[in-house]
Amino acid sequence: MKLKEGKYTLEKFAEKHGITRESALNLLTKLKKAKYITVSGGGKMKRIYTLTKLPKRETNGFYKVVNKYSPEKLQPKFEHYIYGNYSIEHAVIEGIKIGDIRTKEATMHLFRHITNWKKLFDLAKKERLEKELLSLYALARKTTKCKKMPKRYYS
Secondary structure (H helix, E strand, O other): OOOOOEEEOHHHHHHHHOOOHHHHHHHHHHHHHOOOEEEEOOOOOOOEEEEOOOOOOOOOOHHHHHHHHOOOOOOOOOOOOOOOOOOHHHHHHHHHHHOOHHHHHHHHHHHHHOOOHHHHHHHHHHHOOHHHHHHHHHHHHHHOOOOOOOHHHOO
């Protein structure tokens, strides 16, 4: 069966491909497990199935971490895929490197969840961002409730 890229409801998908509603639901479920389909809607709204030719991976980088911990949600400007460990400390450094105002405001909320200050400052030293990190932390302390940074990291 030749599948066409696009957005479908369950009924339109079944009609377009000439199969029954139940067969369409089974096929959509299999395609969703294989990452060829993303689903939006549900509840009181109709489900919209978006079919793509290439499997779509879920992003697991900066924007996922920021949107999890920050009350200010960000729309991803790029797809960020990470292999291995990606912690909050990495996300703070990435937020500083991106440098846009909304990103920095959302990044400030991550200071509440920092557990390893040494790791954060080692990453900042590696990227040469110590001053930017300290200024962002000072701003975050004024606007949000944050954990206190150990005194040995003040310079």
